[in-house]
Amino acid sequence: MQNEPSSVLDRFRQGELDAFETLFRLHRQAVYGWILRIVRNPATAEDLTVETFWRIHRARARFQPERGFEGWARRIATHAALDFLRTARAESELPEEIPLPPGTDPAVAEEIRRKTALAFGRLPPKLRIAAILAVVEERPQREVAEALGISVAAVKLRVFRALRLLRRDLTSEGIAP
Amino acid sequence: MNTQDRDRMKKLLQQALPPIEGEPEPGRDLWPEVLRRLDAQPDAAPALSWAWFDCALLAGLVGLAALFPAAIPVFLYYL
Numbered sequence: 001m002q003n004e005p006s007s008v009l010d011r012f013r014q015g016e017l018d019a020f021e022t023l024f025r026l027h028r029q030a031v032y033g034w035i036l037r038i039v040r041n042p043a044t045a046e047d048l049t050v051e052t053f054w055r056i057h058r059a060r061a062r063f064q065p066e067r068g069f070e071g072w073a074r075r076i077a078t079h080a081a082l083d084f085l086r087t088a089r090a091e092s093e094l095p096e097e098i099p100l101p102p103g104t105d106p107a108v109a110e111e112i113r114r115k116t117a118l119a120f121g122r123l124p125p126k127l128r129i130a131a132i133l134a135v136v137e138e139r140p141q142r143e144v145a146e147a148l149g150i151s152v153a154a155v156k157l158r159v160f161r162a163l164r165l166l167r168r169d170l171t172s173e174g175i176a177p
Numbered sequence: 178m179n180t181q182d183r184d185r186m187k188k189l190l191q192q193a194l195p196p197i198e199g200e201p202e203p204g205r206d207l208w209p210e211v212l213r214r215l216d217a218q219p220d221a222a223p224a225l226s227w228a229w230f231d232c233a234l235l236a237g238l239v240g241l242a243a244l245f246p247a248a249i250p251v252f253l254y255y256l
Contacts, residue, residue, distance in 0.1 A: 049207055053207075054214045135187050
């Protein structure tokens, strides 16, 4: 995300639409990318980006310019995505093609991928977000903690619980990770 | 779960849900939708709902204090 002059932040806080649009143009791509990494569906990520910026505008009076816009926006985006995951049906779209290690049966690999994605979708949303950002996307734990509004230790605990639940679920499906 | 287990789970997850590379962009301009959303749901409502919530909470506390006056010092202690 990019930095913006403090005057824009102050004007945004006072409710000026021009300043809000400036911030939207500066941060929309980063907010969209962050949400896409969580929900993994472009159309949903676009809708949640709109929702996020609406929430940002609504909460502008509570914005503290000295703490920066980037982290604040990311936190609001994370909570919008979390609210979506809480109400959405547990499902995950599989990616198109992934190169397989030599000697791997493509049908077996596809089945494992499908079951892993479905099992991941069954995890509680709070655990899913922590795992997808920290493990799959390999984002720094401090960044994930700030986005979720929790401590780094809590992120580690959520990731640990997510992986343990996932392994248990996969084992019951006949996959031994 | 040891480090090896964690690495295996990580690899499995990244095969099922590959990391998103780069900085993807939305497929359309979202600003008009943000404006429509602002027009449709102006931000006065949340403040009002919080005010109602605050009033209800205050009324509950006053009621509790009236019914159980002995609880007031305990409440103040934990405040």
